[in-house]
Amino acid sequence: MIGAGAAGENAADRVAKGGLSVALVENALVGGACSYWACEPSKALLRPGTALHAARRVPGAREAVTGQLDAAAVLRHRDDAVNNWDDESQVEWVNGAGITLIRGRARLTGAKRLTVIDAAGNHFPLVARHAVVLATGSAPSVPKVPGLQHTSFWTTADATSAREVPESLAILGAGVAGSELAQAFARLGSRVTVLARGTLLSGFPEDARSLVA
Incomplete structure (x- = not known):
């Protein structure tokens, strides 16, 4: 799941409740624009x-x-x-829902494949067993x-x-x-x-x- 805004969080929650493992990739605040800037x-x-x-x-x-x-x-x-633009409570919810949170920017590199770039500039690959969901919002x-x-x-x-x-x-x-x-x-x-x-x-x-x- 790329993007931890309202759409990404809800989709990740439904996937987790369905019994599948899910990783949520977010570079900014968990909760997205709606929670902090809209x-x-x-x-x-x-x-x-x-x-x-x-x-x-x-x-x-x-x-x-x-x-x-x-x-x-x-x-x-x-x-x-907006909790002073601190997403600690939303991160706690993500962890409690059984969702793996990954901080960084994601880039699609192939079918069900992506590369995540963290704040330090490190690159590491992820491979989805079922699908990659794009919930990146807009600019x-x-x-x-x-x-x-x-x-x-x-x-x-x-x-x-x-x-x-x-x-x-x-x-x-x-x-x-x-x-x-x-x-x-x-x-x-x-x-x-x-x-x-x-x-x-x-x-x-x-x-x-x-x-x-």
Whole structure:
């Protein structure tokens, strides 16, 4: 199993429960992007602002809302949600599930064959008896905007792991990730501009889009 994100972990767990031996190869944190740079941290950044916004809409509660979000406290809450980017608990789960964890990068070299390169640069081969599963996830697509390569732009992972709230932020894209980050940082105090080729959340029904807009 190449990749220990949500898909790789679940597939490895099912294989192990089926009675087969399984090795899980991961070069970064066990748990993958969802646990550390996407689903979990984005919701941790969103939740405080959502709660404050909801309170301001309710008579009786809005009168009790006297201040703004404590950005530093929100970022600490985010850090707690991702266990300070420590995958110890997920590694414990992997070991407890009877899965062999191998740290390193994997490269396919043939049918059911791969080479793993560890942090020290050592190469060692692995041969699968049944199959090799690719669960490597994806990487951000950087648009070809003139001059963008000369800036210190953020990817989604950079934004969800930010150590401070920027004064202003331009977000390229109005899909789920872009919309989440726009809302989170706007409520944390950033001046946010969303740049999109189409409408906000264009792949979703109109009634859902209108609620977000």
